Amino acid sequence: MENKYKVLSQQVFSNGDYSIVPIRMEDRYEIMKWRNEQMYHLRQNEPLIKEEQDNYFSNTISNLFEAETPNQILFSYTKENTCIGYGGLVHINWVDKNAELSFIMDTEIEGTSFEKHWCIFINLIEKVAFLDLKFNKIFTYAFDLRPHLYSVLVRNGFEEEARLKEHCLFDSIYRDVVIHAKYKNKIQFRVAEIDDLTVTYTWASSPIVREYALSKGIIPFEEHKNWFVNKIADNNAFFLIATIESTPIGLVRFDGLSHQQVTISYLLDPGYHGKGLGKQLLSRGLSKLYRERGNITVTGLVHINNIASRRIFEQLCFHQIHESEVLLRFTKQL
Ligand SMILES: CC(C)(COP(=O)(O)OP(=O)(O)OC[C@H]1O[C@@H](n2cnc3c(N)ncnc32)[C@H](O)[C@@H]1OP(=O)(O)O)[C@@H](O)C(=O)NCCC(=O)NCCS
Structure with missing residues (x-):
C-alpha cells in the first residue's frame, strides 16, 4: 500500500x-x-x-x-x-x-x-x-x-x-x-537575463512608468531590445529582477558602478502597486548592492509629481535636493 x-x-x-x-x-x-x-x-x-x-x-x-x-x-x-x-x-x-x-x-x-x-x-x-x-x-x-x-x-x-x-x-x-x-510572498532577487526582455518591455511601456520616466514617448521594441541586451552585459550595471514565488514583479537597477556615481532605477509591475512593495523592492535592492559593493553613494532622480516614489526615498532616509523645477535628486551613502 x-x-x-x-x-x-x-x-x-x-x-x-x-x-x-x-x-x-x-x-x-x-x-x-x-x-x-x-x-x-x-x-x-x-x-x-x-x-x-x-x-x-x-x-x-x-x-x-x-x-x-x-x-x-x-x-x-x-x-x-x-x-x-x-x-x-x-x-x-x-x-x-x-x-x-x-x-x-x-x-x-x-x-x-x-x-x-x-x-x-x-x-x-x-x-x-x-x-x-x-x-x-x-x-x-x-x-x-x-x-x-x-x-x-x-x-x-x-x-x-x-x-x-x-x-x-x-x-x-x-x-x-x-x-x-x-x-512565501517575499520579494526575491535574481540577476536580469535575456528571458526578461519581454516582461521588462511590457513594464517600460506601461503608462505609469512612461508618465514619470525621464524620457517620454513610446519605446519601439527593437530599441528596447538593443538597450536591454547591452545593459545585461554591462559590467557597470547591477540589474536585478524582483520575483515573488518565481513570478517577476519588478526591477531595480544600479548604473554607473565603475565611477562610483550610482544611479537608481526601479519599478513595479502595475498589478503590484499600492501594497507597499515598492519600498521593500528598493530597500532590499539597496541591501544587495551594499553586499556587492560596500559603502557607495547612490542617487535617484524623481519626477516632482511622483508622490509614491518620493515617499519611498524619504522613508528610506535619502537626502533630497532640487535638481530642476520638475526633478528631485535623492542621495544616500550606503
Ligand atoms: C514607484 C513605485 C515602485 C511605488 O510603488 P508602490 O509600492 O505601489 O507605492 P505605494 O502606492 O505603496 O506608495 C508608496 C508610499 O507613497 C504613498 N503615496 C502614494 N501615492 C500617494 C499620493 N498620491 N499622496 C500621498 N501619498 C501617496 C503611499 O501611501 C505609500 O506610503 P506609505 O508607505 O506611508 O503607506 C511604483 O509606483 C512604480 O513602479 N512606478 C512607476 C516607475 C517609477 O516611478 N519608478 C521610480 C522612478 S524614480
Missing part, C-alpha cells in the same frame, strides 16, 4: 517525468547507499547498515504518515517511478511555519546533473511547503563544502541569510555553516 501523509492534501507532486512521492519502504537500501557514499556533506558520522536502516524505516519513518505535526516529511524523488534521490522538509517548526530543506540524489547523477535535479526538487518541494502547507519560509543548512550548491539555490530565489563561522569540525578543519532561505 502506498504511504500517505495525513498532513498533506496532495501526496504526489510532479514536474514532467519527475515526481516526489511519500517516501517508499522499497527505496530504503538505495537511499542508504547514497547516504554512505555522500557522508562527507551529511550529518552522519558512521556508514549506515541494513539493519539500522530497516529499524529507522519501521520505527521512525512509519510514524510520520499519520502524525498531525510530523517533524519531517520525506519523499522519494523519482523518474518514471524509479527512485533517483530522496529528501523533503526536516526540522519542521509548525508554530513558526518553517522547515529545513533536505535533498540528496543518486551519487552517479550528481556529477552530470546536480544542478538540474536540485532545480526540479526545489520546484516540487516549494509546492509542498508554500502551496499545500502554507509555510512562511524554507531554508537550507549546509556545511561550507559544496559551493556549487549555493549558485543553484540563489538561481532559485534563495538568499544567503546567515553564516555560522567555523561551526563544524571536518577532517580537523573548522568549517562555516551557510544558511540560505526562501520566503
Whole structure:
C-alpha cells in the first residue's frame, strides 16, 4: 500500500517525468547507499547498515504518515517511478511555519546533473511547503563544502541569510555553516537575463512608468531590445529582477558602478502597486548592492509629481535636493 501523509492534501507532486512521492519502504537500501557514499556533506558520522536502516524505516519513518505535526516529511524523488534521490522538509517548526530543506540524489547523477535535479526538487518541494502547507519560509543548512550548491539555490530565489563561522569540525578543519532561505510572498532577487526582455518591455511601456520616466514617448521594441541586451552585459550595471514565488514583479537597477556615481532605477509591475512593495523592492535592492559593493553613494532622480516614489526615498532616509523645477535628486551613502 502506498504511504500517505495525513498532513498533506496532495501526496504526489510532479514536474514532467519527475515526481516526489511519500517516501517508499522499497527505496530504503538505495537511499542508504547514497547516504554512505555522500557522508562527507551529511550529518552522519558512521556508514549506515541494513539493519539500522530497516529499524529507522519501521520505527521512525512509519510514524510520520499519520502524525498531525510530523517533524519531517520525506519523499522519494523519482523518474518514471524509479527512485533517483530522496529528501523533503526536516526540522519542521509548525508554530513558526518553517522547515529545513533536505535533498540528496543518486551519487552517479550528481556529477552530470546536480544542478538540474536540485532545480526540479526545489520546484516540487516549494509546492509542498508554500502551496499545500502554507509555510512562511524554507531554508537550507549546509556545511561550507559544496559551493556549487549555493549558485543553484540563489538561481532559485534563495538568499544567503546567515553564516555560522567555523561551526563544524571536518577532517580537523573548522568549517562555516551557510544558511540560505526562501520566503512565501517575499520579494526575491535574481540577476536580469535575456528571458526578461519581454516582461521588462511590457513594464517600460506601461503608462505609469512612461508618465514619470525621464524620457517620454513610446519605446519601439527593437530599441528596447538593443538597450536591454547591452545593459545585461554591462559590467557597470547591477540589474536585478524582483520575483515573488518565481513570478517577476519588478526591477531595480544600479548604473554607473565603475565611477562610483550610482544611479537608481526601479519599478513595479502595475498589478503590484499600492501594497507597499515598492519600498521593500528598493530597500532590499539597496541591501544587495551594499553586499556587492560596500559603502557607495547612490542617487535617484524623481519626477516632482511622483508622490509614491518620493515617499519611498524619504522613508528610506535619502537626502533630497532640487535638481530642476520638475526633478528631485535623492542621495544616500550606503
Ligand atoms: C514607484 C513605485 C515602485 C511605488 O510603488 P508602490 O509600492 O505601489 O507605492 P505605494 O502606492 O505603496 O506608495 C508608496 C508610499 O507613497 C504613498 N503615496 C502614494 N501615492 C500617494 C499620493 N498620491 N499622496 C500621498 N501619498 C501617496 C503611499 O501611501 C505609500 O506610503 P506609505 O508607505 O506611508 O503607506 C511604483 O509606483 C512604480 O513602479 N512606478 C512607476 C516607475 C517609477 O516611478 N519608478 C521610480 C522612478 S524614480
